[in-house]
Amino acid sequence: xxxxxxxxxxxxxxxxxxxxxxxxxxxxxxxxxxxxxxxxxxxxxxxxxxxxxxxxxxxxxxxxxxxxxxxxxxxxxxxxxxxxxxxxxxxxxxxxxxxxxxxxxxxxxxxxxxxxxxxxxxxxxxxxxxxxxxxxxxxxxxxxxxxxxxxxxxxxxxxxxxxxxxxxxxxxxxxxxxxxxxxxxxxxxxxxxxxxxxxxxxxxxxxxxxxxxxxxxxxxxxxxxxx
Amino acid sequence: xxxxxxxxxxxxxxxxxxxxxxxxxxxxxxxxxxxxxxxxxxxxxxxxxxxxxxxxxxxxxxxxxxxxxxxxxxxxxxxxxxxxxxxxxxxxxxxxxxxxxxxxxxxxxxxxxxxxxxxxxxxxxxxxxxxxxxxxxxxxxxxxxxxxxxxxxxxxxxxxxxxxxxxxxxxxxxxxxxxxxxxxxxxxxxxxxxxxxxxxxxxxxxxxxxxxxxxxxxxxxxxxxxx
Numbered sequence: 189x190x191x192x193x194x195x196x197x198x199x200x201x202x203x204x205x206x207x208x209x210x211x212x213x214x215x216x217x218x219x220x221x222x223x224x225x226x227x228x229x230x231x232x233x234x235x236x237x238x239x240x241x242x243x244x245x246x247x248x249x250x251x252x253x254x255x256x257x258x259x260x261x262x263x264x265x266x267x268x269x270x271x272x273x274x275x276x277x278x279x280x281x282x283x284x285x286x287x288x289x290x291x292x293x294x295x296x297x298x299x300x301x302x303x304x305x306x307x308x309x310x311x312x313x314x315x316x317x318x319x320x321x322x323x324x325x326x327x328x329x330x331x332x333x334x335x336x337x338x339x340x341x342x343x344x345x346x347x348x349x350x351x352x353x354x355x356x357x358x359x360x361x362x363x364x365x366x367x368x369x370x371x372x373x374x375x376x377x378x379x380x381x382x383x384x385x386x387x388x389x390x391x392x393x394x395x396x397x398x399x400x401x402x403x404x405x406x407x408x409x410x411x412x413x414x415x
Numbered sequence: 416x417x418x419x420x421x422x423x424x425x426x427x428x429x430x431x432x433x434x435x436x437x438x439x440x441x442x443x444x445x446x447x448x449x450x451x452x453x454x455x456x457x458x459x460x461x462x463x464x465x466x467x468x469x470x471x472x473x474x475x476x477x478x479x480x481x482x483x484x485x486x487x488x489x490x491x492x493x494x495x496x497x498x499x500x501x502x503x504x505x506x507x508x509x510x511x512x513x514x515x516x517x518x519x520x521x522x523x524x525x526x527x528x529x530x531x532x533x534x535x536x537x538x539x540x541x542x543x544x545x546x547x548x549x550x551x552x553x554x555x556x557x558x559x560x561x562x563x564x565x566x567x568x569x570x571x572x573x574x575x576x577x578x579x580x581x582x583x584x585x586x587x588x589x590x591x592x593x594x595x596x597x598x599x600x601x602x603x604x605x606x607x608x609x610x611x612x613x614x615x616x617x618x619x620x621x622x623x624x625x626x627x628x629x630x631x632x633x634x635x636x637x638x639x640x641x642x
Contacts, residue, residue, distance in 0.1 A: 210621075214621065217621070276627055295521070296619075299619075301603075302620065388623070390619065393440065394441065395599070395617050397440040398615055400505060400509060400534070401436060401504060402613040406611070
């Protein structure tokens with residue numbers, strides 16, 4: 189968990205509360221859309237309306253990154269986007285490897301939007317002899333047995349795990365042994381990694397169950413209202 | 416936002432705080448794993464350790480669903496799993512349609528884990544003439560122009576949007592016109608839907624940017640420690 193002790197100075201991207209961190213990619217997306225339309229300025233009120241939060245929250249969020257809008261003028265879109273890109277680390281190239289080249293792995297390997305933001309998948313791995321050697325989006329699928337050795341020769345920052353749950357921990361261990369510092373985990377299982385390694389989970393099944401729960405709750409409310 | 420006013424009685428799955436709702440699929444996954452191993456009982460302490468929360472939090476969460484463990488005995492795995500499945504609406508079949516049969520859409524259409532939990536993709540749609548008519552996991556891809564008419568004849572509960580951002584709002588409108596009550600949105604764009612429709616977003620790009628941010632922050636801490 190983060191705390192909000194250091195709000196300015198050299199450590200301006202330290203100590204940002206987790207709730208704000210989660211809004212950062214949303215600011216990034218909205219500002220990218222505005223920049224693509226060549227919009228020069230945006231007010232906290234406009235940003236707030238698109239994000240469904242209060243304008244004062246937007247001003248508070250952005251002040252954490254040392255970016256201050258001007259009264260009656262707003263924020264400069266390109267400048268603010270540049271600052272947020274720096275904070276998110278998407279102004280530089282980030283090398284990634286992907287393990288598990290099944291349907292989901294292939295979908296991610298083929299999704300070029302990540303590369304546009306500097307997230308480059310350098311190599312693909314799988315354990316299935318029928319998949320090893322195939323080409324996906326101009327990259328050959330390599331044997332996962334060579335994963336750690338590959339990373340020692342060609343360091344990368346992020347490892348993407350798209351394997352079934354049962355294989356995920358072993359893959360995570362190999363990624364860590366190869367010097368990976370960030371794991372993007374699509375396998376529906378909690379990973380044990382050293383404290384120096386960050387893990388971000390994408391639990392598709394859990395997201396679907398939350399939607400199912402909300403639907404069920406809404407149906408129950410509808411029935412209650414009819415009574 | 417939910418409130419925690421109704422903790423028992425007939426409305427036991429109403430008024431559950433959002434933070435608890437988000438843990439429900441995790442309980443579901445852990446209990447499924449235990450049930451598969453034929454484990455009969457589990458203590459709040461064991462569940463808490465796997466979820467990295469306090470045992471008292473587990474007891475409080477589960478008491479919201481009317482499930483109480485016994486001192487020194489714990490919770491009955493199968494009973495608790497059954498209750499949570501009911502709350503999540505995964506004890507019954509949920510019909511879904513998927514729009515956007517590109518790489519990501521195909522990955523989801525081929526992912527049989529959802530069907531195992533009762534979430535059935537009944538039909539696939541796309542706008543690309545090269546894709547319409549193809550078969551994916553035994554289902555023919557239909558023309559998205561017929562989406563609303565299809566849903567009026569064959570009602571479904573959840574619509575999955577895997578289209579590019581630019582097409583997502585139009586697809587959402589068609590889904591709503593066809594009577595869909597829940598949208599699982601993979602397109603990187605906020606959707607405008609009536610209040611009676613639930614939306615659950617999966618923003619893959621945002622998840623990757625959050626990982627990138629955490630990595631960058633951890634690197635900065637490492638450098639600071641070396642100074």
